[in-house]
Amino acid sequence: MSETGLVMGFLCFANGGCFVSTELYDVSEFQASGVERFDHSQLDEGDQSVMSDLGVPNRIKDTLVGKATVSGARKRIKFATMNLYPSSRSDNPGAAEACYRNNIIGVGWGGAGDGENHSELSASDYTRRVFEQYGDEDSTAENDFAHFALWLSPGDIVITKNLGPVAKYGRVKGPMKHRDQSDAEDELREHSIGFYREVEWVDVSPEDAPAKVLSTTCRGTVTLPGLDRASMEQITDQFDSPIGDIDYELEEEELSAAFSELAERPANNKDNANRLIDSLSASGSYNGLETVVCTYIQAKTGAVMHPSSRSYPGIEAIFRTTGDQGPETYGVQVKRGSFSDKDKLKRFADRHDRLFLFSSAGDEIDHEDITNINQRDLSEYIINSSYDLPPVEVDRILRAREYMVE
Known part of the structure; x- marks a missing residue:
C-alpha cells in the first residue's frame, strides 16, 4: 500500500473534557453509569481548533461513561471498528499481522514525520502536516487520520476482524507515535505503517461477542458501529478477566504488613471503607465483589456455597448448611x-x-x-482475611491504598 493510505483506519467516538486522563486504569476498575454523546466541542481547545481549521467533519457517537472505582475518577470509553488494511489493498496483507505481532494499531503517512525530532511535535502538529502534504479537496482518508491522532485516547477500544471471523478488540494504551520511535521500525516501514498507537489485544469468541459486533462488517478503512450500552459493557467485560499473572509478588510477611497498614485506615473512616469496597471488581464476566461477599458468608456461617439456579431468580448464590433443626438454605444478593x-x-x-x-x-x-451486611463489617473481614481472598482482588485492594486517607 502507499504511504498516503491507511494501514488500519478507524474512527473513535468520544473523549474530552473532565474525562481525559493520561493514567491508564484497569478495565476491571471501570464501573459504567450511562451513555453520553460526544462531539468536537468536548475535545481540548487546541484539538478543536485543528479540527475546525482543517474542515474535519464533526462525527457524533454514543460513548460509555462511568468511573474508575479505585481512584473515583470519571472515565469515558470510545468505541470504533476498523480494518487493519483496506480490502482494496490486498497487496499488503502483512500489515495486519504486523499490527497484531507488535501490539499496535497503525496508519500510513509516515513521510509527515520521517527524520523529525518527535519530542518537539504534537499530534496536532502531525495532523496539520498530513493535511498539508497529502490532503486534497476530498480529504476523507486524512479526516480519519485526524480522528486517529486527536480523538483516540488511552482506554478506548477498537474492534477488527482482519484475521478470520473471530473478532479482536484492541484497548489503546498510549499516545500516537511515529514509526521512528518504534523498536520494530524496519517492519513498520516494510508495511508502510507511519504512525501507531500501542494496544492490548483480546481475542473474542463468537459466543462472547455482542450481536452488533457479529453483524458489523469492517469494510474499507472506517466503520462506525452503533453500539448500545449493553453491547459496550459486554465488550469491556472481555478485558476484565482474573485469569493470568498478578503484577506483584509479595512474601507472606510483606502481605501481612500491607494489610496491617490498611487496618489503620478504614476502621475510623467511612470514606475509606467505601473506597475499599469499590476497589473490588464487578463485571459481567467476573464479579469480585460477589466472590468476597460469599467468602465472608462462608466464614461467618460455615455453610457450603452452591451455584444459584433458575429456581432462584435474582439470587447470586445458594448456601447449604446443617442447623439445630436440620438442613438449612441461605441465599445472597449483592448490589453496587x-x-x-x-x-x-x-x-x-x-x-x-x-x-x-x-x-x-x-x-x-x-x-x-x-441479614444486611454493612460495609464496615465487610471491610474489616477483607483486611483481616487477606489469604481467603482471590489474588486478583488482593492486587486491586493494595493498589487502592494510595487513595485512602490516613
Missing part, C-alpha cells in the same frame, strides 16, 4: 446500588432459612430472616 425488587427478596426470605444482602450504596431491607 440499591435493591430493585424488595418484595421478591422478602418472599425468598419467607420461604428459606436466611437471605444475606449487601449493598455498596448502604441499602437495607427490614425482615426477620434477612
Whole structure:
C-alpha cells in the first residue's frame, strides 16, 4: 500500500473534557453509569481548533461513561471498528499481522514525520502536516487520520476482524507515535505503517461477542458501529478477566504488613471503607465483589456455597448448611446500588432459612430472616482475611491504598 493510505483506519467516538486522563486504569476498575454523546466541542481547545481549521467533519457517537472505582475518577470509553488494511489493498496483507505481532494499531503517512525530532511535535502538529502534504479537496482518508491522532485516547477500544471471523478488540494504551520511535521500525516501514498507537489485544469468541459486533462488517478503512450500552459493557467485560499473572509478588510477611497498614485506615473512616469496597471488581464476566461477599458468608456461617439456579431468580448464590433443626438454605444478593425488587427478596426470605444482602450504596431491607451486611463489617473481614481472598482482588485492594486517607 502507499504511504498516503491507511494501514488500519478507524474512527473513535468520544473523549474530552473532565474525562481525559493520561493514567491508564484497569478495565476491571471501570464501573459504567450511562451513555453520553460526544462531539468536537468536548475535545481540548487546541484539538478543536485543528479540527475546525482543517474542515474535519464533526462525527457524533454514543460513548460509555462511568468511573474508575479505585481512584473515583470519571472515565469515558470510545468505541470504533476498523480494518487493519483496506480490502482494496490486498497487496499488503502483512500489515495486519504486523499490527497484531507488535501490539499496535497503525496508519500510513509516515513521510509527515520521517527524520523529525518527535519530542518537539504534537499530534496536532502531525495532523496539520498530513493535511498539508497529502490532503486534497476530498480529504476523507486524512479526516480519519485526524480522528486517529486527536480523538483516540488511552482506554478506548477498537474492534477488527482482519484475521478470520473471530473478532479482536484492541484497548489503546498510549499516545500516537511515529514509526521512528518504534523498536520494530524496519517492519513498520516494510508495511508502510507511519504512525501507531500501542494496544492490548483480546481475542473474542463468537459466543462472547455482542450481536452488533457479529453483524458489523469492517469494510474499507472506517466503520462506525452503533453500539448500545449493553453491547459496550459486554465488550469491556472481555478485558476484565482474573485469569493470568498478578503484577506483584509479595512474601507472606510483606502481605501481612500491607494489610496491617490498611487496618489503620478504614476502621475510623467511612470514606475509606467505601473506597475499599469499590476497589473490588464487578463485571459481567467476573464479579469480585460477589466472590468476597460469599467468602465472608462462608466464614461467618460455615455453610457450603452452591451455584444459584433458575429456581432462584435474582439470587447470586445458594448456601447449604446443617442447623439445630436440620438442613438449612441461605441465599445472597449483592448490589453496587440499591435493591430493585424488595418484595421478591422478602418472599425468598419467607420461604428459606436466611437471605444475606449487601449493598455498596448502604441499602437495607427490614425482615426477620434477612441479614444486611454493612460495609464496615465487610471491610474489616477483607483486611483481616487477606489469604481467603482471590489474588486478583488482593492486587486491586493494595493498589487502592494510595487513595485512602490516613
